[in-house]
Amino acid sequence: MTDFLKLWQEIEAAGNIDNYIEKQLVKNGYLVERRDTENMKKSELERYKKQLKQEAKAKKELKKKTWLAYKANHIVHLGEGIFWNDGANFDQWDHPRAEEQASANELPPIDSPKQLAQEMNITIEELRWFTYHRDDAKKIHYRRFTIPKRSGGERSIWAPLPKLKELQRWVLREIAEKLPIHGSCHGFVAGRSILSNAQVHCNSHMVVRMDLKDFFPTLTFPRVKGIFRHAGYREQIATLLALVCTEAPREVIKHEDELHYISLGPRSLPQGAPTSPALSNIATLKLDRRLSGLVKKLGWRYSRYADDLTFSLPIGYKKGNSQLGVLLKSVPGIVSDEGFEINRKKTWVARKGGRQCVTGLIVNGEQMPRVPRKKQREIRAAIHNLQQGKKLKEGETIEQILGYIAFIYMSQPQKGKELLKKIKSCDLKNKE
Numbered sequence: 001m002t003d004f005l006k007l008w009q010e011i012e013a014a015g016n017i018d019n020y021i022e023k024q025l026v027k028n029g030y031l032v033e034r035r036d037t038e039n040m041k042k043s044e045l046e047r048y049k050k051q052l053k054q055e056a057k058a059k060k061e062l063k064k065k066t067w068l069a070y071k072a073n074h075i076v077h078l079g080e081g082i083f084w085n086d087g088a089n090f091d092q093w094d095h096p097r098a099e100e101q102a103s104a105n106e107l108p109p110i111d112s113p114k115q116l117a118q119e120m121n122i123t124i125e126e127l128r129w130f131t132y133h134r135d136d137a138k139k140i141h142y143r144r145f146t147i148p149k150r151s152g153g154e155r156s157i158w159a160p161l162p163k164l165k166e167l168q169r170w171v172l173r174e175i176a177e178k179l180p181i182h183g184s185c186h187g188f189v190a191g192r193s194i195l196s197n198a199q200v201h202c203n204s205h206m207v208v209r210m211d212l213k214d215f216f217p218t219l220t221f222p223r224v225k226g227i228f229r230h231a232g233y234r235e236q237i238a239t240l241l242a243l244v245c246t247e248a249p250r251e252v253i254k255h256e257d258e259l260h261y262i263s264l265g266p267r268s269l270p271q272g273a274p275t276s277p278a279l280s281n282i283a284t285l286k287l288d289r290r291l292s293g294l295v296k297k298l299g300w301r302y303s304r305y306a307d308d309l310t311f312s313l314p315i316g317y318k319k320g321n322s323q324l325g326v327l328l329k330s331v332p333g334i335v336s337d338e339g340f341e342i343n344r345k346k347t348w349v350a351r352k353g354g355r356q357c358v359t360g361l362i363v364n365g366e367q368m369p370r371v372p373r374k375k376q377r378e379i380r381a382a383i384h385n386l387q388q389g390k391k392l393k394e395g396e397t398i399e400q401i402l403g404y405i406a407f408i409y410m411s412q413p414q415k416g417k418e419l420l421k422k423i424k425s426c427d428l429k430n431k432e
Contacts, residue, residue, distance in 0.1 A: 008069040024062055032048070095230060101230075102233060105178055105232055107175055107232060108174055110237050133248070139261075141160055156271070168274050176275055176278040179227070181285055187304065202363045207311070207349075209309070211308060213342065217249065294334065295311060298323040299317055300312060300323070310359075370412055380419070387426055
């Protein structure tokens, strides 16, 4: 690799590949002066042909070496359906003052793929490997597993393998976390949580919940690329960053004893990548602004946790003027304008007399959001069984119980402490 880097420096010093090859042919005595062959003697003609063959062979070897040097210092190609031009340094869709924008966002100044690779502490060839797209891939940089959905069924999680995860964490740390998000956003934001999201909606006459359909899959490669462009990076860098952070949904099939990962749709933010939550918050900045502006006019409140949109009408509104109809009609239109879709099956309205639940916490009344009593009873029953020396029910695990205790502790610290003390007193060996 070092030899190729050194060779490319020599090529650049020569001006271009053709100049370098010609200089090397001259230097090593292979460049043959072209002559008229009509009046050549047979022996002279044979010698001349032999020299031309030697030149051609030397030129072929030099072209091979210079091509390898070029590949070691350039992206060259990024696969099926991905536009790439090594020579591109300007694109009409770039931010008009890209460098100023990147500086204003306090982002690392990156003007070339080589510079991006250096910032990520990898080679150009590794950068190409991690960003190359194939519709039919025999190897990918993710592992797949599933988790149960609350509504039933399973959700596929594509978790990046360690090296790609390291690159994504660099993007998260150096770029994504520095870009602006809206104040109504509570998911995956430092200092905010499901608790802070629920607190917005305490003491409400009415709570309305809506869900964005196929949230991460909707944030496709072009949209993610647009985030990096708007942040202040030009075409090439925005393309590479977007490829690092996206992947196509895939089906795993076996053909002739070989696994194939077949693309089922466009690249998008994968659930499981460390960059996906932050990039989704950036992508919804304008949506959050518009919805916040709408509820301000209507006298409502708004917050978003990932793909969960919550609206609430505080106690004390002017009776008969809830504007619920306006809200239910306006929100889907704004959401659609911003490139998303409301999952109408999951729109939920809860009035003051019913149970008002926001991101898993009850928000009825003026008190702090809290875990539903039913869930608290289930946790107490599980701990009681452990204290009696019984095994957990089928499907229950110690990790789940500890997770729910942490959930309770977050909103009701005293109850959480009591439950944690009780479970610590249990003999947890072989109880699952």
